[in-house]
Each structure stands twice: as C-alpha cells, then as structure tokens.
Amino acid sequence: MADAVKIAWDVLRNYESSDLVRSAFKARHGRELNASKAREICAAITQARNYMTSARGATSDVRPLLTYYGVLSICRGLILFLSHTLRENGLSQAHGLTVKCWGEELAKDTGDVARLTITLNANGTLAQLVEATKRVSLLRNNSSKPNFTSICDPFPVDSEVKLIDLLSRIPEARSQLMRWRVERNAVAIWPQGKQADGLAHIRVDAPYTKEDVKAVLGDNVTFVSQQGGVLTCAVRTDFALYCTDCAGPPWDIGTLVALRPMQGAWSCQNSLWRSRRPMRWECWFAIIHRTGCQYYRTSSMMAYCPHCWLCWST
Numbered sequence: 656m657a658d659a660v661k662i663a664w665d666v667l668r669n670y671e672s673s674d675l676v677r678s679a680f681k682a683r684h685g686r687e688l689n690a691s692k693a694r695e696i697c698a699a700i701t702q703a704r705n706y707m708t709s710a711r712g713a714t715s716d717v718r719p720l721l722t723y724y725g726v727l728s729i730c731r732g733l734i735l736f737l738s739h740t741l742r743e744n745g746l747s748q749a750h751g752l753t754v755k756c757w758g759e760e761l762a763k764d765t766g767d768v769a770r771l772t773i774t775l776n777a778n779g780t781l782a783q784l785v786e787a788t789k790r791v792s793l794l795r796n797n798s799s800k801p802n803f804t805s806i807c808d809p810f811p812v813d814s815e816v817k818l819i820d821l822l823s824r825i826p827e828a829r830s831q832l833m834r835w836r837v838e839r840n841a842v843a844i845w846p847q848g849k850q851a852d853g854l855a856h857i858r859v860d861a862p863y864t865k866e867d868v869k870a871v872l873g874d875n876v877t878f879v880s881q882q883g884g885v886l887t888c889a890v891r892t893d894f895a896l897y898c899t900d901c902a903g904p905p906w907d908i909g910t911l912v913a914l915r916p917m918q919g920a921w922s923c924q925n926s927l928w929r930s931r932r933p934m935r936w937e938c939w940f941a942i943i944h945r946t947g948c949q950y951y952r953t954s955s956m957m958a959y960c961p962h963c964w965l966c967w968s969t
Contacts, residue, residue: 751779
C-alpha cells in the first residue's frame with residue numbers, strides 16, 4: 656500500500672508543474688489555460704501533498720484532520736481543472752457536509768459511534784466536485800487504470816449518511832469491520848461476460864459469501880455454481896450496479912466492488928457492463944467522493960469529540 660501511495664504521488668507531482676497542467680488542460684478541454692489559473696491548480700496539488708506528508712508522520716489524534724485537508728485540497732484542484740472558467744476565488748468556502756447531533760449520541764451511556772450521522776448539503780466543495788465530475792465514477796476492472804465508468808443521478812440534497820453506511824462499503828475495511836459488526840453492503844465481483852442465455856456471469860471469491868451477494872444484488876442475481884470458496888452467479892444486465900473498486904499489491908490492479916445502495920443516496924443511471932479506454936487525465940483521482948466524505952467524518956469526530964476518537968481508534 657505504501658508503494659502504491661508513493662507511485663500515485665509521483666504521478667500527481669507532475670501536476671505541480673504549470674506547463675504540464677496547461678498541456679493536460681488543453682488535451683481535456685481543447686483550449687488554452689491561462690498561467691494564473693494553472694498556478695492555482697498547481698498550488699492546490701502541492702498543498703494536498705504537503706498535508707498528506709504531514710499526516711503520515713502525525714500521531715493518531717491529528718492524522719485524520721490533516722488527511723481530510725489533503726483530500727479537500729486535491730478536490731479543489733480537480734474542480735478547477737475540470738471547469739472551463741471557475742477560478743480559485745469561486746470555489747466554495749464550505750465543505751458541504753453537516754454534523755448531525757453527534758454530541759447527543761456520544762453523550763448517551765449507550766452511544767453508538769456507528770450511528771454518527773452527517774447531512775449532505777446542497778452547496779459546498781462536495782457538491783462542486785460532484786457537479787465538476789458530472790457524477791461520473793471511474794472504476795478499474797482487472798486494470799491499474801480506469802476502464803469502467805458509472806454515472807449517478809443528481810446529488811440528493813439533505814440526505815443523511817451514517818458512519819456505518821460508509822465503513823461497510825469500503826472493501827479494505829471489511830476484515831476489521833466484520834469483527835465489530837456484521838454489515839453486508841459490499842461484494843467484490845469479477846465480470847465474466849455475457850452468456851448464451853443473455854445473462855452476465857460474475858465470479859465472487861472468498862471471503863465474500865452467498866449472503867453478501869444476496870444482500871447486495873438481491874433478486875437481480877441467480878447462483879450458478881460453487882467450487883470451494885469461488886462462486887459463479889448469473890446477473891441481469893438491464894439494471895445498473897452501484898459500484899466502487901479496490902486495488903491491491905503489487906501492481907495496484909483494481910477489482911470492481913458492487914455496493915448496496917444507501918437509502919436516499921446516489922443511484923446509477925447506466926449499466927456497468929460497458930467498458931472503454933481511459934484518457935490520461937482521467938487517471939488522477941478515482942475515488943475522491945468516498946475518501947473525502949470518510950475523512951471528513953473521522954476528522955470531525957477527532958476535532959469535536961477527541962476522547963471518543965482516541966478510544967474508538969485504539
């Protein structure tokens with residue numbers, strides 16, 4: 656993981672160069688980028704890298720806050736890059752998320768960290784990011800670069816998300832989370848292509864189980880076979896999966912992860928079964944939405960209720 660992070664930042668440091676940013680902007684938009692806006696983009700990426708560097712060397716009580724600010728800075732750089740005309744002074748000064756009743760929940764004798772809730776606001780950096788990316792998630796299927804896209808419906812104003820809703824949809828957190836609480840909201844899948852009957856087959860490997868598949872895909876899936884810890888399932892292709900991805904060493908190859916849609920959250924408009932080749936600029940930031948939201952939540956817990964954060968994280 657450390658090597659993957661280093662490689663990612665080695666690539667991102669290219670976008671601290673005004674000349675390279677201007678070249679990438681022209682390739683993306685077909686127009687020249689003026690020097691002052693190029694410097695604004697470079698500054699955001701440089702600031703993000705410095706925050707992340709500081710976070711890696713920080714203690715656990717401040718690491719989430721530094722990481723959040725790093726994610727926020729890189730989001731601001733991406734928003735500027737994807738917009739034709741927006742300048743730094745037009746970026747929102749609010750992050751776009753609101754803490755809801757954390758004090759009341761944590762003050763209870765039976766207070767539940769998993770129930771800590773945030774509200775997604777109509778305005779703020781998160782809303783600007785969703786708009787700038789045109790609600791497109793770039794996913795990796797057996798590839799180190801994005802080769803699938805997923806387009807979501809418009810941003811759901813004032814919808815609420817609990818901490819457990821996020822953690823249970825982060826595949827990298829599965830092994831730790833399942834020791835604490837069983838939540839079946841994600842399952843890694845390997846698409847095997849369409850079959851003669853018109854259905855698409857997927858492969859599901861352990862530790863994911865039939866229970867995970869059924870909880871996430873519901874009536875859209877039929878079990879075909881099982882050999883050891885490997886499941887083969889048939890999935891309808893006339894519905895859209897709510898997806899993320901995960902990647903592992905040594906080559907950072909991505910695996911698609913189907914998610915159970917959150918209540919009131921984004922839903923997908925298109926089918927996932929269509930692939931395409933990515934453009935170079937698209938390989939910048941693959942999962943910022945999830946990461947930004949997650950780190951805001953944990954950093955807010957640390958900032959507002961540090962004793963709860965330290966107890967929960969140790």
